[in-house]
Amino acid sequence: MLDAENPLAFLEEIGVPTEQSLHADQTFSYRLPIYVGDRLTFNARVVDIFQRKGGLLTFVIQDVEVLNQDNQLVAEIRRTLVVKQKALPSA
Amino acid sequence: MTNPSLQIEQSFPPITRTTLALYAGASGDINPVHIDLDAARAAGFDDVFAQGMLVMAYMARAITGSVPPHCLRSFTSRFAAITHLGDVLTCSGSGGQLYEENGERRVAIDLQMKNQHGEVKLVGRAVCAFGQGS
Numbered sequence: 001m002l003d004a005e006n007p008l009a010f011l012e013e014i015g016v017p018t019e020q021s022l023h024a025d026q027t028f029s030y031r032l033p034i035y036v037g038d039r040l041t042f043n044a045r046v047v048d049i050f051q052r053k054g055g056l057l058t059f060v061i062q063d064v065e066v067l068n069q070d071n072q073l074v075a076e077i078r079r080t081l082v083v084k085q086k087a088l089p090s091a
Numbered sequence: 092m093t094n095p096s097l098q099i100e101q102s103f104p105p106i107t108r109t110t111l112a113l114y115a116g117a118s119g120d121i122n123p124v125h126i127d128l129d130a131a132r133a134a135g136f137d138d139v140f141a142q143g144m145l146v147m148a149y150m151a152r153a154i155t156g157s158v159p160p161h162c163l164r165s166f167t168s169r170f171a172a173i174t175h176l177g178d179v180l181t182c183s184g185s186g187g188q189l190y191e192e193n194g195e196r197r198v199a200i201d202l203q204m205k206n207q208h209g210e211v212k213l214v215g216r217a218v219c220a221f222g223q224g225s
Contacts, residue, residue, distance in 0.1 A: 008121070008122065019133065023143035025169040026143070026167065027165065027166070027168075029165040030166075
């Protein structure tokens with residue numbers, strides 16, 4: 001996924017300037033070994049968005065499942081990004 | 092890995108602008124606040140600062156220095172504070188009680204990454220399988 005030209009493009013697509021976002025937490029779960037020659041597919045989706053501190057902070061949770069060429073789940077990734085509310089265009 | 096009372100302790104070189112530039116290129120994290128002083132100031136920071144994932148990567152290196160990588164089942168971390176230029180990071184951690192999960196014995200290692208002033212930058216937990224030919 002980090003091979004992407006802009007790994008944070010999804011933030012820009014939902015209107016968040018990358019400079020205003022901070023990484024809150026990150027989790028990797030390793031399900032199966034990954035071998036040289038494997039072809040991996042990363043399926044990412046935003047699973048939750050919520051606000052804290054009276055709306056000053058917006059949290060965006062993204063889940064990524066990583067599948068190999070045999071469609072086996074080899075890893076799961078979750079990251080939480082926090083965005084300062086003033087950065088949101090609708091604020 | 093045969094000792095459940097696993098202890099981890101590792102220090103890393105001071106964070107420099109070069110470190111941040113190299114990690115930006117290597118990781119693909121192109122957020123300019125980590126490498127461009129103008130962008131950092133425009134976003135309200137005094138200077139560039141370390142990518143969170145760089146600090147997590149140092150923590151991962153400390154873990155895999157003590158635990159064979161194939162034993163690692165999960166690795167999670169919370170970014171507690173910003174890591175600044177010049178910070179000297181030290182990772183320390185210790186394993187807890189063994190428990191059974193998915194038909195194997197596992198241990199959770201709780202870790203902290205602190206700078207030279209004892210400020211906690213990253214709080215992490217790694218779950219490792221025990222007795223995997225290690």
